[in-house]
Amino acid sequence: MKKSIVMMTVAVASAVSVQAADVSAYVDFASAYVFRGVTLNNGLVMQPGLEASGFAVPEEYGSVAVGIWGNYDINNIRDNTGKETGDFSRIDYYVSYSLPVDAMDVSVGYIEYTYPNGGTSDKELNLTLGSALGTNGLYASFGINYGVGGEIDDTWYIQPALSYETDISDALFASAGVSVGYVVDGDTTGFNDATASLGLDYALNDNWSVSAGLTYIAQLDEAVLNDDDYDVAVVGTVGVGCDF
Template sequence: MKKRIMMIMAAGLAAGVVHAADVSATADFASAYIFRGVTLNDGLVFQPGAKISGFPIPAEYGSIAVGTWANYDIGDYGGTLEKKFSEIDYYATYTLPVKVVDLSATYTEYTYPGGAATDKEVALSVGKGIGDTGLYTSLTANYGLGGAVDQNWYIQGALGYTKALTETLTFTSGVTVGYAIKDVGDDGFQDGVGKVGLSYALTKNWAINGSLNYVAQLDDNVLPDATSGVPGSGYDTPVYGTLGLSCTF
């Protein structure tokens, strides 16, 4: 009887945690998959993701979020696995209880169903909203712990802007600049990205989102041109778009 009571209490506690947490999900189609300036697929891809946050943790201890994201190749690019998942990522983020700035640490594992070794990375990010301007600036330092990114640094500065155009329509834009410090190869500014987007709220919980993105090659010694038909070999696609749905529960 005691064991049964404990099991019921544990189940109730788990249900309470899930109920208290916030769950969000995204489902995006993109005309290409580009990561830090490198073209991984120049054709149509599907990119779903999900995140759980808002766990019932006292505010003085910060907050935790866990999530997953994946890339499904609809179109083929060289040796890319067409109509299969080429990447599935898992991450956990801890946001520190700091009021002056937004400060967080993230651990990510990038897994590849095609057989490539898992990439492991930690990141420290600091960000700050600029008054009521709608501007948000951040700096993120990523360090590789294993796989192809082992002992590599990727430092990214970002500036974003958000403005509500109507009660249901929101405009977003932003720029990012990435600097690479490599274990092997040249260091320097790698890529820059400019983005404009719109988000339309269908309901309180659902929205449709679209964006147009321009990717710049800042130094061809750091980010070389791609070898024709070889995914992940370098810079190949300067412009891509996305369209998808997002929801929160």
């Protein structure tokens, strides 16, 4: 499985680099794997990704980006089912389209969550609205995600967020952010989780950068995000990325 994923990623990178103006590749190592408040692995994981954007689309028509992201379980501590560690537990494929709107940032997208170890893939549509708040580095966004297939079918996940970015030096950048997640899933409706994060990015040169981050995840309503799913409250990450 690991070899096939690597070969597929290399093939995607080779194909898109010819047609796209911007390609970014990155890999993060995280102390746990938490998705929308749910702890899927409270052990060490590796999370690589690849995104291509800047395709030959006239600027007046907006822009398109495609990407792939995966979670690789290095230590699968939470799973007591006997499943071997050292496998990709999830691989996402996504495409997004940024609309040519001047008043704010508007993007629509589609993402498919696949599970190489078994299970039906989940499919989701998303809409994100965002805007800078002045010129001081503050940015507000509002994301709407709607499941159109798999176990998340007809499920809404709504996430307003506020972030801040600043330059510490020519090469060092700091960021902070907060978000709240609201779930609508049949009879289960309410505030799910909240996050607060801090991050640092250091540019090694024009292409390569390293990063570190810390995220706190809060359980807002145990009737929505139950105690069995909420396990890890703090996740630390380190990563390296390349733009080419």
